[in-house]
Amino acid sequence: AQTVTQSQPEMSVQEAETVTLSCTYDTSESDYYLFWYKQPPSRQMILVIRQEAYKQQNATENRFSVNFQKAAKSFSLKISDSQLGDAAMYFCAYYEMNRDDKIIFGKGTRLHILP
């Protein structure tokens, strides 16, 4: 079964610094999608970034970028110039096409921003 692993339950970063959140997943498929969701204290899960597995180019969204290593099944999230508003739970997620199933989420990483 597909699994998503986030090995860092909590992380801290100084404001304005860069932080990388790790995510690995297990799959035997080649066509799938990966996501990073942010859940701030307001509790709404917000889609931060999306990666299509057949695209080699790493997705970026402003200060957020990913390092997608397909062979290693790794999908890390880099946050540059960290801001206080980045403090949240971050969830890595996986979705596979051609399979009657739903998005699979990791357990999350809580990110603290130190002023």
Next chain:
Amino acid sequence: ETGVTQTPRHLVMGMTNKKSLKCEQHLGHNAMYWYKQSAKKPLELMFVYNFKEQTENNSVPSRFSPECPNSSHLFLHLHTLQPEDSALYLCASSQDLQGDYGYTFGSGTRLTVV
């Protein structure tokens, strides 16, 4: 403002009470989902609806009863809950059952069972 609205935001209920959670979306999505989020556990998918029809029930106890009167509204009826049912209940929606563009989530209902 989120496209998925959940009410109430907080709910405290006794084990003998009956209450309902409401989820509403006006995104034109046809699929809607209920998730349970407990501390230090992965998100647990509870129910899936597509075009008002339930397509998935992940062995959820019968004290949780979903209802989907139309594609825009989803309810979760609660009765005779247990303290371990205390959690954040999240509603989500998507255009259809394909998740390639992710789901849109609401802000959840924080449920406390006393």
